[in-house]
Amino acid sequence: MGKRILLIGGNFSPEPTGIGKYNGEMISWLADNGYDCTVITTYPYYPQWQVQSPYERSKNWFKKEVLPQGKGKLTVYRCPQYVPAEPSGKKRMLQDFSFAAAAFVKVMQLVWKKKYDIVITVAPPFHLGLLAVLYKKLRGASFVYHVQDLQIEAARDLQMIRSPRLINALLKLEKMILRQADHVSSIADGMIRKISDKAGREVFYFPNWVDVTQFHPLTDKAILKQSFGFLPTDKIILYSGAIGEKQGLEALLHAAASWQHREEMKFLICGSGPYKAKLEQVASQLQLKNTIFFPLQPLAQFNNFLNMADVHLVIQKSHASDLVMPSKLTTILAVGGIALITANEGTGLHELVSRHQMGILVDAENQEALQTGIGRAVWENTADIARNAREFAASHLSISGVMTRFKEQVA
8 A cells, every 4th residue: 555645625526627626536546556545525516506416415514435446545534514605705715714624623533543644735725734734743744735726816806805904814824834835836837936936935837637538639520519409500619617707707798799790600608606697697688699508518428518619718817817727728628629718928828828839819808809819719720729739738738647747746
């Protein structure tokens, strides 16, 4: 049996998207490769923002699951937490702290039972790092702090937290966690620079990955479009992912309104999230006949679904381009999709996409640029972009390659 690893994270498998997806795949890979893995998490709720079947009856209690996993072992402790049906800044803070309190109880139950060699926390929520610091002090484990999202800056820039005093206090707390960690990692160059600057330490690159075998290019878009109820001649402009405030998806609806004169242009919004009902209301007010809302697609047909699209929208507000590396982009690249990405020049996301020529870039929060970019993506020759996207995913984002480098770095 390999080393013992403890992950403390608010999102985990079987959540299909976001941090829960990556936490689940990371731990599964480590367990498959001989590590004894334990996870302290909560019940799956994202992106629906309600606890999912079959966990509804257990959501107010602690629950233990022991799962066979390859050469290793996987034990999952699920803790109760408050899940707001309509998340706001204050409600999400309450949610994060409710999980941290429940996870603290579980950490204290485990702390003297057996020693873990490595304790990993994934931000957000950033303050889970305090639990890892506590475990490190008590048992001498190596502490790995992985940053998926610069939560405090995002909350400030999106005005979810408006108190400068509170923001400064949270940044000081985060800096203490960063300095206590033995290893700090993040998913994008721009985020790495920001973390390194404020922590005064080295941060290593640990990107989100994609299964390049499961997600791959397919050729006959016409047949795929018909299988999802569209005409072969339709041009499918797809947004697939979480539907939340930081995406700025109202811009997509206004872009759809500007293209209503072209009957073949179909705007497809796939996913769930707290702002979906609001977007549907706006679409109704704008009388959009070219905009369709789809539910989350089953994994078994997701490769076909992505390959159907002519354009994949990766829309973010301007503040988010260096704070968040959109996880949906990795899968788009794997299928050789044409990604239209809103990211301003000088940000890490803009630099990465531009360097590898694997997407079409337009300025964030620029409605005219977005609408023009959609036209370019639909009618220009984008074969080189599609090829570059797939090659980048295969060379840099396969789970085996990313996790092998991670293991060499920390384990």
